[in-house]
Amino acid sequence: MTSETFTTQPTEEQIRRAPKVLLHDHLDGGLRPATVVDLARDAGYDRLPETEPEALGRWFREAADSGSLERYLETFAHTVAVMQSREALVRVAAECAEDLAADGVVYAEVRYAPEQHLEAGLTLEEVVEAVNEGFREGELRAAAAGHRIRVAALLTAMRHAARALEIAELANRYRDSGVAGFDIAGAEAGHPPTRHLDAFEYLKRENNHFTIHAGESFGLPSIWQALQWCGADRLGHGVRIVDDVTIADDGTVELGRLAAYVRDKRVPLEMCPTSNLQTGAATSYAEHPIGLLRTLHYRVTVNTDNRLMSGTSMTREFAHLVEAFGYTLDDMQWFTVNAMKSAFIPFDERLAMINDVIKPGYAELKSAWLFRQTAADHSLTSDPAAYQG
Template sequence: MPAPLDADSIRRAPKVLLHDHLDGGLRPQTVIELADEAGYRDLPTGDAAKLGTWFQEAADSGSLVRYLETFAHTVGVMQRPEAVRRVARECALDLAADGVVYAEVRMAPELLTAGGTPIEEAVEAILDGFAAGSAAATAAGTPITVGALLCAMRQNDRWEEVAGLVVRYRDAGVVGFDLAGPEIGFPPDRHPEAIALLDRAGVHRTIHAGEAAGIDSIRAALDGAHAERLGHGIRIADEVPGDGPLGPVAQRVLDEAVPLEVAPSSNVQTGAYPSLAAHPIARLHALGFTVTVNTDNRLMSGVSVTSEVADVAAVHGWGWDDVQTVTERALAAAFLDDAARTRLLTEVVRPGFDALRAG
């Protein structure tokens, strides 16, 4: 008999995570300790359990703007390199403990410079933390590989600088470029010189699009920023009617197998959809879109990769085949070399799911 498709079994399954924000996944106790070390006095509470609840409730407003305001606290305590290293190390450990075998975790290094840290030092602290956490997790018997995605903030003008950092550190653990921040009013081709730099260097990129804004944002990410993956991308469903033909952008995304980094709980929190039951993830998956399941911000959403997969499976009736399919799609879409991808697929992912099916 196969293992039951519940949280305990899903936790044991080898999982791949493509969309997770470093500043959205801190442990509440770490936030408190880092705030104390840095003299940061703006936290709403000094109790870890209450703080975790506060983050989730504040993010649960149905407004992307209100959701993003919660990051003032996490970024506020990450203004020293040693704090960034700790957060990155704990991120790798926490994901490994949740059964994630490969993750790409993103951060905007420009947000870590307000306290005077040079942006290069911020990037190095992220990479050092991921390396230390991955090594510790592997030594403990839960091996994980974590790659860093560096975000430029859409509303700021440091895109070219961040693109240069991706090129500079891509042999040291940086796997790609991202644009984050407000979609509306800040198109993904606003700084064409940054996109040209990425193109010349052959840099991987995923672009936030189709979260707060719709089809035009997705088209601009593909055509203007040359996105290989879509961060969220869920508003592609605007062109996927219950019956009838797909819209032109949806048809393109389907035909070109553009990976969608879907984060269902986050989409509900920010008001994109009213509930998980109303979320189009299962409809898109059934139609053959390259759907992957992600956490976005584990602290703000109060989720793990396990809980996201378990909730989607329970609400939408997924079985082990569906869970394995979205996992293998995520691995195929990951920004890693083919040898590492093949090794993870043949030695880790498929044997892991075979064992769960065997019961």
């Protein structure tokens, strides 16, 4: 079925049931509020701004909704503080996998910075192994609940620190044990990715994958450096690429050299609409660059960034885009296949996910919708089971 023939916007329940792929999600930005409260109590951490889960969740969303990336990043002090033990890391990772699976995510790459979880004496290796253990446990729990998911880790280095090469080497050591690649994160202004060229050169020599936060709060130079100096496989956010796109009064679109390069090379853009609104990278869902970039056929993907701080999920992200741009299940499938094509797992595994999970999942949703419509048109029962056998 083509997008020309399937023009109905999906309901929120259809969006939730649709198979989704997530490439940009931070482990320390996706905790359940109740878990933060529990872990703070266990760790003796008494600096939470709220101690009741609902109120705490609301505080995180309001504190992050500042229009400033720097202020947004400050909220992570609380989540990182309660993720300093092996038990806490296993729990958070397992719950992450469960929550994503319950939301219809079938493949996820979840990133975190091992260097931020050493305050209670864990080693970098112990951090990685605890998170991997949690992801595997969460996958099993999800399967027991009837949800299929595969979760891979991305190891992140903080761009204001000086451990990027060490974390890149760590990612390479665990590349066959649950770690799919590398990332750098943190405030862009004043911390260009070129500070960490040794890490990126190392990863390229090892034929390993990496993405770089670029073009979120900082503009085209950040994107250019990430691609041309560092050789990033993907761009974290990348929303500011529209600064190199000109739309004339008659609607004619002209791409600058960098914008054309990103499209021509099919560089994946890990876009996070709600987060971008919170940090001031976009002013509304309807005006988010994702609409234009999808029309121009960039390799755009939809992501959550930080589910706790943004009060979001993949279902909510897509629901906002459906409302803003009138997207259909065909559009959702296009974004999802884009994401799966861009994942950091081997090609044959990506292809199997697309052909065996994603495409059949969307085909089933579309068929069920058509059946209900036909049944309604003919005053028949809308329960397909009534016609079996």
